[in-house]
Amino acid sequence: MAEATARRGIGLDWLQPAVLTGSLVPFALIAWRAASGALGANPVATALNQLGLLALIFLVSSLMCTPLKLILGWTWPMRLRKTLGLLGFFTALTHFAVYLLIDQGGAVSRVLADVVKRPFIAVGFIALLLLVPVALTSRKDSPKKLGFKVWKRVHQLVYVTAFLAIVHFVLRVKADRSEPYAYGEILGLLFAVRLIDASRKWRAARAKHRA
């Protein structure tokens, strides 16, 4: 749809605001359901589950943008990469805030003890921490300020975070791991595309260097 409109010359300035607006829908639904008692018997657990999964979906869709360009030649997803990544960060932050403030009643010491003691919590917490430098360097002038190579390294952390988020998801599940594994497969595929692309570029550069 976006590709076609771009060719017709309408422009794509509507795309990013549309995705941003749509991304607020699940938040509005969770808030509305929480207020109306429709989140079920254990609303805190349900809200935590939904926010956590939502954060993972944002991160994976952000990581999807570049591979889509590489494989299909689409450029419009690149307009969404940053927005989706930042949405992932803020959703993860909300997820953690609900855990700390509502689920654990703001008991910071207990949460810290859990972070140290339990891989399940630790993995989720590290995933969130790794996103902080990424979010802080997502300004337009960040690549220039940091130097593109450093900036790229920092932003490759999103792959690590998404992987840890999936581990966190697997550790939470009691028996049916099919859903976290499905996200893991998508992530693996995206990572493979990036690896193949990187090795191709590297070989091309080496060939050029030799010639």
Add this chain to the structure above:
Amino acid sequence: MRKLPAEPPGSQITSPEMFARRREFIKKAGLFAGTSALWGVGLSALSGRGQADKSAVPKVQPAPGWAFQKNNAFVVNEPLTSLTDVTTYNNFYELGVDKSDPAENAGHLRTRPWTVQVKGHVEHEQTLDLDTIIHWFGLEERVYRMRCVEAWSMVIPWLGFPLAALIRRLAPTSRAKYVQFTTLLDETQLPNQKSGVLPWPYVEGLRMDEAMNDLSFMAVGLYGNPLPGQNGAPLRLVVPWKYGFKGVKSIVEIAFVEEQPITTWNQAAPNEYGFYANVNPHVDHPRWSQATERRIGELSRRDTLPFNGYAEQVASLYSGLDLAKNY
């Protein structure tokens, strides 16, 4: 004849460029609305789960004229968990793994006629009709706390009869050291048995002295009515000092055995779920703490009690047993 309105001044006439951009604006507005709606709905569908707003109405059949007495020796001095929460927030993996699945998928379960096969080291191996069993003992109501291994809890008024009475009637021999319960195995009635989430059929068991304890209870109803399918109709075990997964549902077989039964969750994840599964705030699940729990209906957590508050009745069963090892 009326006069035609005055011609607008040239300055007010829309330029052709603006006219063209009007169309562009409408198109963009459409694309914006369509994309944001699709993306929003898609995201919500992918991330939304465990909600009760789909079929929150508890499926409870009216009581078939059961008379019962309230047993005042087994009460909990805390408010009951609402019938809606008790019947819509369930773990019954044979009916789906999400909490709202059992209530949605319980419709296929046919709870009458229902027979229970009695096997193993007993005087007579036999097949018993459930209504016969109910007739033997009559029904009593007991209010118990229920603590799930996932760190949430409820307070539930059960209807049923003591397990000890049933065992005495079935007369196991001295070789019986454990009693083993098995859930119905039937994909048409318990559709998620098609999945390999757990090894089916679900098996649970108790040591003989645990089974003979006064607290051990066979439930056929809750809140004065027959059990809804999602709560383990028509016959389930209730052992309130143990984690909820010991409360095996939709029981079709009771076997008296010599060896410790291979129980389902213990088999699926032996380092996480033990045979005993006694509620213990000091022995954590490897992945999460068991020190606190959320009582369904409350927002903040409360401390979990040793043996779920039933230490006085059952702690002596485990004297000399290392509870950290025998979790």
